[in-house]
Structures are given as C-alpha cells and as structure tokens.
Amino acid sequence: MRGVDRSNGAPPAHGPVLYAVRPVTEVPRWALLERELFAALDKAWRLFSDRYTEGDGRLVFRDRLGVGLDGRDGVDDFYEPFFNWPTLYLLGGSADLLPAARRHWRGVTAQLTEMNMLADGYERGYDWFHQGEGLLLFYGLCLADPADPELRRLATRFADLYLPDGPNYDPVHRIVRAPHNGAEGPRWGFADEDAFFPWSLALRPYGLPLDGIDGVTHFDELAADPERARAYGRAMWDRMGRGDTLVNLAATGLAANACLLTGEDRYADWVAAYTGAWQERLAGRDVLPDNVGLDGTVGGHLDGRWYGGHYGWSWPHGLSSVASGALVGATNAAFLTGEAGYLDLARNPLDAVLRQSEQRRPDERGTLGERWDPHLRSMTAERTLMVPQRHNDSGWFDHTVMPTQLPMALWHFSREESDRERLELLRAGSGWDWSAVHTQRIKDEAGHEEPWYEFLHGRNPDFPERMLSSALESSAERVAAIESDPLDPATGPDALGIHHWQHLNPVVTEALLQLTTGSPQILYNGGLTHLHLRYHDATERRPGLPSDTAALVTDIRPGNTVVELVNTGPAARSVLVQAGAFAEHLIQTARVDEGPPVPVDGPYCRVELPAATRLRLTLTMSVRGARAACASPWETA
Template sequence: MGFESNLSAMASVTAQETWIPPQWALMLRQLFDTLNQAAKEFVKKYVLPDGTLIWRGDWPGMDGSDDPYEGFMYLALLYALGGDEELREMALQVWEGITWQWTEYGQIYRDFDAYYDWMHHGEGYLFFYFLGLAAPSDSKSVQRAQRFANLYTGDDPEVQNYDSEKKLIRSPITGSRGPRHEMSEEDWCTHRGILDDYLAPFEDIPGVDFASGKCAWSDDHVYKEIIRLMNERMAKGDVPLNLNATGLITHAYMYSGDEKLKNWVINYVQAWKERAAKNGGIIPDNIGLSGEIGEYNDGKWWGGYYGWRWPHGFLTIIEPIVNASMNAVLLSGDMNQLQLAREQLDLNWALGHEENGRWVTPTKHFDSGWTAYRLPNPLYPVHLWTLSMAEEDAARVDRIDKLQYDLDIDVPEYSGGNPITGKNTKHYNGNTVQWFHYMRGKSPEYPEQILEANYKLVSSQLKKMRSEEGDPNNWTSDGFSLGALSSIHKWQEMCPVYFEGLLQLTLGAPMHTSHGGLQHGRVRYFDAHAERPGLPKGVAALVEALAADSVTLSLVNIDLFAEKQVIIQAGTFGEHQFETVTVLSQEEHMQKTVHADGKWFLAKLLPGVGIRLQMTMKRYVNQPTYATPWGDPKDTVTMIRGRDK
C-alpha cells in the first residue's frame, strides 16, 4: 500500500478554528529557526567538505571516538523533530566523515569502535541511533545496524564479545576487535593527567594513599601498577555498564523486527536480575568469565570497572540498568521489566540516612563499606515514570527532598551551565525534573521558561563558537599536554545545537540519558506534504498532559498563508496505538470525537488555525519500528550480502 493509500486510510480531523498564536508557539518556532541556522554555521566552521573534522593528524589511546560523534549527533535528532532538510544530509555526511577519520587514527575498525567501554560506546552511538529516526531507509545505516548488533549477539565469527550460554559480555572493554582482556599503557595514555585528580580504582595500589581521593596516574611507576591490577581484576568478565549494549541491539531490531534481537535484550536483562538476586538484591559490579560474582576480585561483588568503587559510582550502575529496563519494556510491552531498576533505586534509598535534614544515599562501596553519601538523583525514577505512568514511580521522585529543587525558578542568564538549573550536565539535558513537575501540573509557566532558556543557551554557545576559543586551528597543537587532550571535547563545548525544552514539549518526554538511552517519547510527528519526519515548518506542538491511557496536545499553524498536514504517531517508535481523538477548542470546549484505531492520526491545519487534541491510547501494544507512513526499512532496504569466500 502506497503512501497516498496510507494517508487516505488514516483517521483525521481538519482544524478550522483561528488561533492567535500562544507565546509558547511563537517561541518554539523561533527556536527551530535559530537552531537551523546555528547548525549550519557549526558544520561550516568545523567540518571539511568531505565530512571529516578540522583537527590534529594523530590521536593515540582507546579514548576519543565517542566525542566527535557526541558533538554532532544533534544534527540528526533536530532534523527528526522538524529541522531543515539540509540537516539530514549533513548528519549522514558528518557521521561518515568521523567514522573514516577515527578509523585512520586507529580507534575504529569495520566502522565500529575497535574496543572501549559501554559508557563511551553509549555516548557516541547516540548519533547512530538518531539516524534511525532521521533517515530510516538509509541503506548503509540499516546494514551497519545489523552488523554492529552481530558484534554482541555472537553472530559475528570474527568477534567473541558475548557468551550466549552464560549470558554475559566477556569484558568491560569490547568492540569490533572483540573483548580486550589485557589493556596496554598506550590504551590509557590520554587519561593520565586528567585522572590524577580522580579516586584510585583500588585500595592497594603501591605508593597511593587511597584515602586522599586522588591517584597519580601521571607517575610512571603508579601507572604501571594501575594497568597491571586492572588487567588482573577488571579486564575479564561482565559489568552492569554493558547493559547499555541493549540500546544497540534494540536499535537494530527496529530496522529488522528480528525476534532473535528482541530475545537477546530480554535474556540479557534477565541474567542481570538473577545476578542481583544471587547477591542479596544489590547488583554486583563484576562477573567472571565463569559467571561467578567477584571471580577476579577475591570474591568481592564490588570493585569492577565503572562499578561501586569507581569514581562515578552509582551513576554508571543505575543509568545502564534504567536504559536496559526501558528497552526491555519497549520490546516486550511488559512493565515488569522495570523491576530491576526499581529494586536498585529502592535498595539504594533504604541504605541512606538523614544528614543535615536531608536524606542522602551511598554512591560507592569500598572494602570498608558504603560511602560517598549524596542527595539521590530523581532523574532515573522520572524516566521510569514516563514509561509506566505509575504512581509508585512518581512517588520515587516525590520522596526525594524537594528542598533541593526550586520549583519557582527565574531563568538565570546562561553562564556556562544548564538552562534553568544552571547545572552543567552532559549535552545540556538537566531539566528532566522540571519537566516532570510541569507534567504533574505544578509549573504551568515551564514551556515559555524552558524555551527562553534554550534560546539563551544557543545564543551563548554561538558567541563562544565565534570567539578565539572556538577557532579549531587553536586545537591542533602537537604533543599530548592536558590542553591538547581536552580539545577532544571541544565540539561538544562549542556546539550550539541544544534543544532539550523543544524536544520535551513536542514529544512529551524527557531527553534521553547521556550514556546510550534511546529517545523515548509519547508522540512523534511527520510532515505529510513533504513526506519526511518532523513537524512541518510553521507548526508548533505542545504536549500539555500525559496519563496512562491518553495524551493531550495542541498544534498551532502560525503560517497565515499555507495549509499544513501533520501526521501524529503514537510513540517515538510507533509502539502505541491511538483509540479515540477528542477535538477541543482553544477554550477547551469539546467539539467532536473521532475514532482513530491506529498508530497514526492526521491533523489538517488550515492557515492560522490551532487545535487541541485529547487522544486516548493503548500503550506498548505495537512492535517498535523505524517504519514511517510511507515505508518500512525491513521492506524497502535490500541487505547486501557478500559472496562466499
């Protein structure tokens, strides 16, 4: 069935009520226009015509291929939301250019990072996941998705990253060259000066005072001992961080629908549930190749790579668990898949105590026991609530002391931190809690507030990008001083393409987590006239309310001269199903109800009109896919097969 047939078969309404555009609608379209121009200026400044980046001629170690991908990944996501058409081709070209460039540096092999951990894989391959939303029928991306998944399912004969019998990834350091059971000094050379101020990975490194909280990686003797001990205790076996690999497998599934990929995710999450149960409920952070907890660590369940003793502590344990649990729900529709994440949050909460009138919880476990107590982070239960819409998950947010969050926020001038909060977080996505309160009816001014803050952020980033600091010719010094090393993050630091609020307001969801979370959302949009992803030009969308069985959103066509046709999709990946659509006036009077019964619904917007839709839905009842109203990659993309050797 062709697109025209699909379109004619969709339930639809035609909006005819003239709206004076609300302030949020004008601000949202202004932000789109600004981001489109900023993205093009950003690419022009840092990208050569062949898609490679203006940078140095060499780069050592295993760290770094994730960083350029992170700097440019929002080209693809902005296009998928409704950014300019050129952004699609820019995103594809830059992805290809970075992949080739870092292959030449020696870090990427067969188009995938040769070996590194799943915190960094998770960060870098967000770009790859967003290409599924922006260019779902790009044959290279489709083919690579399957090939990359094979690296972790055991179906690539060259790479043995996964033990299918024991359901474990065989090292914290994996990639297209397989598990890295022995790391070299060269692998970590770019970290040395930076890690001098970090906690030591073990208590018993000769010459290191663990209690100081610092470890002199720049000292040659200490460095040799660190690498030796890491190889003995950390380099073999599975760690919770590897749960981020479920994003890669889920991404491939949404191209192909291959049940084997779905089962891999469900089975791998189940394996970690069983390990936590065997450990008294707390998830262990190191599993040996035999499947035993603490096999290379004197039987200790703590002390693994990016685990309970690592400087990041709980963050790099709970975030992969949340990401994987959400992926398992997406694939199965079973909310019980959130169990592992919920249990870890509750156990961590129960280990806390009151300190200065606030409840603090441990983020690390040393040989001496639980330590490093901090205010718990409500980000993770918010993400769970977005999927479950369950009061128990909302309660996990609410129980965190609200005194640490100012709900009556005046937007500050941007000064190097996150909009609204002022907190400098990865990819400027730190306003998840504020969005949650808006969805719960506690912050009605949030749409204008976050859009204003995002606009200020883009302006500030453009100013920085245009300064001497933003000149890429100043980043290419020879040698590996700390200043030269930090240039690997410069594209992220200078990027003006940040749009957390725009995404939250249009999709009805928080922005993905930074280390490999897929971009879940209650709704998504397509431009029916242009046959492309995203909102049509001149159309603004606002998700005003979420419930377990409904979403309420407003659409406004601020264009006074052209009709727009917006296809609304139930879920980012079509995983939900619309049932009925009730049309409300701008004053919220019910006008009529239409039976939808599908994952797509068409809203026709005459010039200058607006419409409010209350859409009932069944959630997580459809197979998640990158299919669009005009094509499904599993039907439209031919997989290329090489000849038998």
C-alpha cells in the first residue's frame, strides 16, 4: 500500500511506518523559522549557563536565603530560571541540553541545601503557589528522562510526603494540614520570625489579607505602626497559617508524577481522595471555597468564611492562584482516574467570576494587569470584558482581564464544547483583535493563547510565522540583556534580587509547544505537561524532532488532527509520532496527504522523511484512550 509498511502484515511495536513522497520544492517559511528558533535557543541557553552559573550547575550567589521575615521564600526562584529547559530538549533541543538541565538542577539543589532551605532534597515548607513553580524543572526532567533511577526514587519520596502515611496529610479530614508544608511536614504560620505584617512594601498593591482585624482598614496603617503590624500578623497567622488552602491541590502534581513513573495505584488513589474532598466542599455552593480548618470544616479558622485562605480568593492574587490550583488538581484527578467529573472543580472558579464580569475601560483594571498592557493599548473599542479577581467581606473586587491560559488549558484537556464556548464568550467580550501577536515575555512564558486559538479555528492563517518571529525576538532581547548585564558575574544578585535570573532566561518554548505539539504552555504553578502530540528521533532514540525537521499542527480535533512534517535538510530523518505526552491518546487511523486511512490502534506511528520531503499527516484518535505512562517508547516496546 502506498505510503505504509506493515512488515508483512505484523504491526511494528511503534505502529505503522508511513513514508513522505512529496518533494519540498520550496521550504515553508514557518519551517525555516522553526529551525532558526531551535538554533537560536541552543546558543542562548549556553550563554545563560556560562554567565550565571558555576561548574557544578549552581547559580552564582554570594548572599544567603533563610533569614528574616521572608526566610522561607526563594527556593522556587533558584529553579525557575531553568524551568523550561527540559521542555526544549523534549521538543528537539540539542542532545547536551538534558545533561545541562540535570546538572543545574543538582547544583541548585546542593546550593539550597547548604542554605538550609531544603531537607533531604525537598523544600522544608512553603506555600504551593511557589512550590508548584519551583517543581516544573523536576517534572520536566522526569518526563524527558523517565528511566533515570535517581529521578524515579526522588519522585516517589517527594510524593510520599503527602500520602496518608506522610507528615503533611490528615487522612481523616482529607486535608493538607497547613498552607506552608513540605519535607518537614506542616510549617505553621508564615515565617520562622515573630509574627509581623507587612513583610514588604511590594505587597501594598494587594491590600490587607483579612477584614475586621483590630480596626485596621489600610495597608499603610500597618506599615506606619510596627506594634499594630505585629498584632495583625498574629491574627493572620492564627486564621490563615493553619489548616488547608485550595492552592495545596497543586501537591497532587507530585503524586501524579510518581504514579506516571511507577504505575503505583496508591498515588492515583490519594489524588482522587484529596481532590474529591474539595469537590465535596464545593457541593451546594456557588463558589469553590479556598480554606478548611484543621477540623475539616470550611472557614474553620475564618469565622465560617469560604474565602480568606492563604493564596485564596481574598489575597494576594485571587483568581489566578485559585483557578490554577483547582485546574492542576482537577486535571490530575481526571487524568489518573479517567473520571471527567473532576473537571467541574476547575470550571467553577472561572464561571463564578464570569457571572460578575463587566465591560470596563483599560484604566479601570486592577492588579496583575501588566500582562495585558500591549493588548489594551491596541484596543479598538472603549471597553473590554473584565472579571473580578478577588472576594472579601465587601464582595467581589479587583477587576482585570481573565488569564486566558486557564480556560485554554481546561478546554485543551477536556475537549468539551462547553469549555470551548467559555473561550468564545471571552473572545466576544474582548475589545482587541484576538489574532494579534504581541511580542512580550511574562514570567510563566505564556500569553499568546488568543492568536493560537484563532489559528486553530481557521481565523489566523499567518500566525505560525508571526509567532515564531515573536519568539525569536523575545529570546534575542534576553540575549542582549545578558550580554549587557552590569551585574558582577563573580557575585551575582543579593537576596532581594533573586528574580534577576528568571527575567533573563532566554529559552522560550510557548511557540514550539503550540505549533509543533498542538498544546498550550504548561501551567506555571505546578502543572504537568499535557501535549496533544509529541515526537521522538527514531534513529537516535531520543525525545524531540530530529535535526532539520519541522512540524506544524494545524488542527487538534481528536477526529481530525492534522500535522505537517517537513524535512528541510539533505539527510533522511525518521520521526516517531506519539499521541499525548504520556502516550495516553489512542491513534485509530493515520492518513498521509490524500492517501487512504491506515489502521494504527496505538499511541505511535513512524514517519520516514527522505531528504527534502514533506507530508501532511491526518490522525483520528481517542483522547486518553490508552494507558498513560511516563516512559520512553523504547522502554515500553
């Protein structure tokens, strides 16, 4: 049969072998830009590594963490500069990027251990808004190198900290016992120093965490009066520094990661039990609560309030932390159990604030609005849809544009029409053109969901070229900033400047994730990698697209997934196409160009690309129709 080889009728371990027969008469511009981006990033990460790290991979840093009122903070900031390096390797970055990322992870772990920020390689105890950020590097390494015995051992040990026999979890009330938790179990309160608030004037824009405490009505009253600040801090610690908080749902990422690496059901059982407890707390309520007392009751330390938990609805960020935690927990539970009902937990925060949405002017936005600056500047309408980010005793407040990556990640995972309709509602209420690509780099290296969504729906045909050009520009800006950085390379930043490195990380993966895999950026506060497609170099037996190969996913509908594969070089390439980050999707048929559909009935098919050839691969697949595992395809064959 033209374009397929089934080896005398017996299906190979990795599915049928498909052949490209269409010559490349002119290399598509998107393919050239994609390969240019891979090459630029390969140079960029080396520059960063040479400039800011030492021989064992640690960051150049001569100050100390672990002292003062912010003494628990900072672990995530040391891992974050490398958070997407394993992802770049997974997509097709250079072969030595994986050992480099591993070296930096080990070096930073040793560095943080020396500063007494870790115990047995894991954070001693901090909130999951930050722990989730810091763990992305570890999760990425596990996915990129799942056979590594050390990573597997650490993954299970870290996850066991939260299982029923671990120090953090109360299996009777199904709670994580404190907002700050980790290797040493509950770490009560918010610092190891005397209770005090505010810690930093940087918190001023977010106002007060609690209402009705000692007659305090404004942040500045505490900044001006240390004694009142101490009294407020003690009340805050008593009400917010113990019991469970919604962002702890991100801890399910540790258990999900361990489950995918080992196949042990005990991890899935815990994820289901803990996430299920939060589902029960939502039952009969309009809004997902953000806190649970040590006795298992909602509002147990907050006079019955469903809001007010640490990194919850009231303070400091509201929706972005609440919805992210709910989404991470819900997708982990649905992924491991196959029960889609868990996703209602993630839908509720989004729909709750959408019910309170308003059309507002750009100058009426609240906190966390910087990400939208280029969009709002380009508005053609006077107003745009904004939602309240937060809720306290006075009701909903702090309106800004909904972070699109949250409903986008939910729809990409569920593929439910109701979740796509939520995006359409946001699009209809937007005051700017969703097809526009704005060159910007924010902390989570996301922010281009809207033009990608338009591309997937056939309304933004030149998005690939513009997005890749934007990614090249964004990385080049950081390379230029590194080269002109006045920071002394022998000393590095002080403890107040440890965000310096993450602002200069020149690796950008959002464009490559969207275009080559048909997937959004990873949720930054502890999400696992969920991909529609991924690739392996079948000759080198390593993850990622082979050299000279480019991929463009133009349709992610399960019944009509379309990807263009182009070999831009003079040598033949062999690509193993995998459905899902964990081979969890089941490919039913594959069709080359206009040829007939070929049965696959598995998560893989192999594509042979002779020199200077291309093909269009159309797949029908069942989403999460196969057993997921974090493993190499050659390990499972």
